Amino acid sequence: MGIFDKFSKLAAQLDQVRAFFGGFNVVIEKIISPTEAIVNGQRVILAGTNNYLGLTFDKACIEAACAAIKAEGTGTTGSRMANGTYHSHVALEQELSEFFGRRATIVFTTGYAANLGVLSTLVGRDDLVLLDADCHASIYDGTRLGGVPVYRFRHNDLEDLEKKLRRLREKNPSANILIVVEGLYSMLGDRAPLAEIAHLKEKYEAYLLVDEAHSLGVLGEKGRGLAEEAGVEEKVDFIVGTFSKSLASIGGYCTSNYEELELLRYASRPYVFTASLSPANIAAARAALRIIQERPELKERLWQNAYQLYGRLKELGFELGPEPSPIVAVRFRQPEKALKTWYGLLERGVYVNMVLPPATPGGEALLRASVSAAHTPAQIAAISEAFAALA
Amino acid sequence: MRREEIFETVREILAEVLNRPVEITPETSFEKDLEVDSLRAMEILAAVEDRFDITVPINVLNEIRTVGDLVREIEKLTEGDHGHL
Ligand SMILES: Cc1ncc(COP(=O)(O)O)c(C=O)c1O
Numbered sequence: 001m002g003i004f005d006k007f008s009k010l011a012a013q014l015d016q017v018r019a020f021f022g023g024f025n026v027v028i029e030k031i032i033s034p035t036e037a038i039v040n041g042q043r044v045i046l047a048g049t050n051n052y053l054g055l056t057f058d059k060a061c062i063e064a065a066c067a068a069i070k071a072e073g074t075g076t077t078g079s080r081m082a083n084g085t086y087h088s089h090v091a092l093e094q095e096l097s098e099f100f101g102r103r104a105t106i107v108f109t110t111g112y113a114a115n116l117g118v119l120s121t122l123v124g125r126d127d128l129v130l131l132d133a134d135c136h137a138s139i140y141d142g143t144r145l146g147g148v149p150v151y152r153f154r155h156n157d158l159e160d161l162e163k164k165l166r167r168l169r170e171k172n173p174s175a176n177i178l179i180v181v182e183g184l185y186s187m188l189g190d191r192a193p194l195a196e197i198a199h200l201k202e203k204y205e206a207y208l209l210v211d212e213a214h215s216l217g218v219l220g221e222k223g224r225g226l227a228e229e230a231g232v233e234e235k236v237d238f239i240v241g242t243f244s245k246s247l248a249s250i251g252g253y254c255t256s257n258y259e260e261l262e263l264l265r266y267a268s269r270p271y272v273f274t275a276s277l278s279p280a281n282i283a284a285a286r287a288a289l290r291i292i293q294e295r296p297e298l299k300e301r302l303w304q305n306a307y308q309l310y311g312r313l314k315e316l317g318f319e320l321g322p323e324p325s326p327i328v329a330v331r332f333r334q335p336e337k338a339l340k341t342w343y344g345l346l347e348r349g350v351y352v353n354m355v356l357p358p359a360t361p362g363g364e365a366l367l368r369a370s371v372s373a374a375h376t377p378a379q380i381a382a383i384s385e386a387f388a389a390l391a
Numbered sequence: 392m393r394r395e396e397i398f399e400t401v402r403e404i405l406a407e408v409l410n411r412p413v414e415i416t417p418e419t420s421f422e423k424d425l426e427v428d429s430l431r432a433m434e435i436l437a438a439v440e441d442r443f444d445i446t447v448p449i450n451v452l453n454e455i456r457t458v459g460d461l462v463r464e465i466e467k468l469t470e471g472d473h474g475h476l
Contacts, residue, residue, distance in 0.1 A: 086399075149448040164446045363430060 015346035017339065026351065033052030033057055034248075034374040039351060047309075047369045048353035052218050053291070054374025055248035060366045061287040064254055065249075068283035074214030074316030080107075081265065092286050099289060100224055100239065101122070104261040105280075107253050108276050111213055111242025112138040118240060119180070120145035127176040128168055132156065132192065134185050134186045136211060145269075155185075158196050165204040177206035183215030185225035187355065187366060191219075194226050199237035209238040209280055217246030217292045218326055223299060227269045246292065247359055249284040251277045298373040305371040305380050312384040313369075316391045330367040330387075338365035341390050347384040392469055397443075398460050404438045405458075417459030443469055 030038040034054040035046050040261055055061050068088065076085035089107055096105040108114040108241070119142025123129050129143050134155040143150045154160040161179070162391035168177055179201055181192040194210065201208040212225035216296065220228030223246075225235040239259065254261065291298070310324035321329040334340035335356050342354040345367070353368040360366050370379065398417070407415045408431060421427040427435065432452075439461070442448055445468040455461050 052413050149449055163441075167444060167446050325415050358429075 004299070006157060010344045016124060026193075026346075034363060035371055035376075038071075039346065042349060043054040044346065044349045044351045045375075045379050046351050046381060047371065047375075048351050049370060050214070051248060051372045051374070052214075052246045053248070053288070054372040055246070055291060055298075056367055057289070057290045058291065060249070060291065061284045064283040064287040065280040068279040069232060072279035074280070075278045078275055079272055081272045086276075086279065086282075088279060088282045089276060090285070092282050092289075095289055096255055097288060099293070101233070102239075102255045102257050103259050104257075105253055107251060107270065107277065108271055109252070109254035109277055110250060111240070111244055112141075112183060113274060114240050114254055115139050115211065116142045116145055117268040118168075118238065118254045118264065119143050120258065120270065121264050123148045123269040124175075127178060128167065128172065130161070130164055130177060130179050130206070132181045134187065135180060136186060136213070139180055139211065150250065156190065156193060157180050158193060158200070161197065162200055165200055165206065169204045169206075171196070171267060171345040177204065179206050180209045180211070183210055183212040183219060184327065186214050186327065187360060187368065188321035188329045189214075189325035189370075190322045191215075191226055191325070194230040194236075195293060196231055198230070198232040200234060203358035207237045208235060210236050213240070213242045213245060214327065216351055217239045217299065218302065221296075223266055223292045223296070228359065243281070243285040243288075245365040248284045249281045250287065251281055251285055264279045302371065302373040305373070305375050305377075308380045309369065309371055309383060312380075313387055316384075316388055318387065328369045328371065330369065332365045332367070335365040338367055341387075342367055344390045345386050348358045348389060350383050350386040392443075392466075394462060394466060398458070401439070401440060401458060401465070404435060404442060408434050408438055410465050414462075415458045416458065417462065419458045420456055421458070421461075422456070437463065439451060446471060 026039055028037045028039060028060045032038065034051045034056050037044055037046055053185060066386040068390055071087060076086060080089065091106045093107050097103065108117050115138035117141060117391040123143065123146050125148060128149055128151065131139060132155055133152045134388055149162055153164050165177070165337060179199060180325065184191055202261065212227070215225040217223040219226045222228060225239065227233045227239060238254055238256045240254045243249040306328065307324050308324045309328050310320060313328060313330060319331040321327070338354060342352065345352055355368055357363045357365065369383065396429065402413060402415055405415065405425065409425065413425065417424065421432065436447060443465055447464060447468065451464055455464060
């Protein structure tokens with residue numbers, strides 16, 4: 001038995017796909033703009049990024065990142081708990097606290113590390129976690145690292161959530177129960193019914209954590225996410241998010257009204273045992289956070305694009321996610337059909353994400369198209385027409 | 392609840408979800424003998440949770456391979472008020 005034998009099934013699947021298309025690991029040979037790149041020598045429209053506000057090439061963000069590199073160097077070469085906390089890390093934490101109107105914020109090296117760092121530490125052996133089944137892998141992994149009992153309710157199913165809360169509360173009258181949901185779910189682009197979830201959280205005296213990775217800068221009048229849009233920020237105890245989507249950088253955060261959140265810095269392994277964010281990443285995220293506040297028109301453009309693409313694909317008869325959002329998920333019952341459509345789109349100059357089971361909910365295959373504020377109406381039309389040719 | 396009663400209720404649930412009469416012993420494997428896939432497994436779990444009014448932590452799901460494993464887990468979760476449920 002060789003150490004790689006356990007991957008033999010995976011290797012066989014990959015061979016099958018390769019026989020079809022000669023591989024599907026896309027390499028961006030040249031990135032041209034937030035919405036265009038060269039792939040396989042061909043110019044393609046990018047309709048599968050998380051660049052919701054299109055800020056990766058924003059002049060102010062680039063200048064801030066360049067200035068930070070020149071002033072502070074290319075890397076910090078150390079942990080936040082050692083030599084890796086610069087003035088700019090602290091400044092970003094303060095700016096996030098002000099933006100969200102909360103008392104404490106911790107910045108992590110990625111959004112993945114933020115979920116790992118918070119969930120593995122916040123929840124102890126006498127506490128319980130109740131997750132939406134469609135939560136991101138980083139949430140599952142965080143609870144696994146903590147080794148705590150994890151319970152799951154059916155995706156966005158309030159009845160199932162209440163049933164489980166009731167049972168857990170009856171059997172564990174004094175336990176801390178943490179409910180974890182996302183703002184916008186990354187696969188189907190649907191929102192959590194957050195007002196109702198916040199109500200149940202209060203009824204059963206639980207805590208509530210919302211991962212707003214895909215909703216920062218996308219939902220809410222001020223761009224603070226679904227908690228703002230649903231009017232329940234007071235009831236959300238912890239918000240986790242990332243700089244790798246709307247903020248066009250890299251990094252993650254957790255923000256809360258509990259000042260005790262600060263204690264996690266001393267206990268959270270994914271916070272302590274990794275190097276801190278580079279000065280350029282911090283500077284770019286800070287610049288983008290200012291832009292979210294100064295240019296609300298970006299969010300409006302993003303939503304216009306979302307409605308345009310969702311509406312057109314719906315007209316064409318594709319089976320989509322339950323509601324229009326910047327993530328437009330096209331669902332396929334047969335993975336082969338998804339593969340063929342994905343490849344056909346690429347041939348027609350459109351890149352979307354392909355997600356195959358088991359990474360998808362319910363065992364179906366998805367083409368996950370996503371739009372950006374930087375897409376022009378003509379680009380959205382071109383994406384729609386490429387889909388039309390394959391409908 | 393006694394182990395025999397739990398076992399009998401599990402047999403009823405399996406017959407309902409799999410839509411066929413099933414013959415089971417504690418050693419019956421969900422995957423190998425009953426050919427339960429992951430989607431069916433979720434349905435069985437939901438039915439078990441509702442019937443016994445329990446919530447099974449996902450941490451133990453990987454360890455439930457046989458009918459006997461499931462019965463023991465249900466037994467654990469329906470007895471007394473100590474520990475998590
Ligand atoms: C819901 C959710 N949480 C967390 C992450 C992780 O973020 P990051 O890319 O910063 O590691 C992602 C992105 O992949 C996500 O979709």
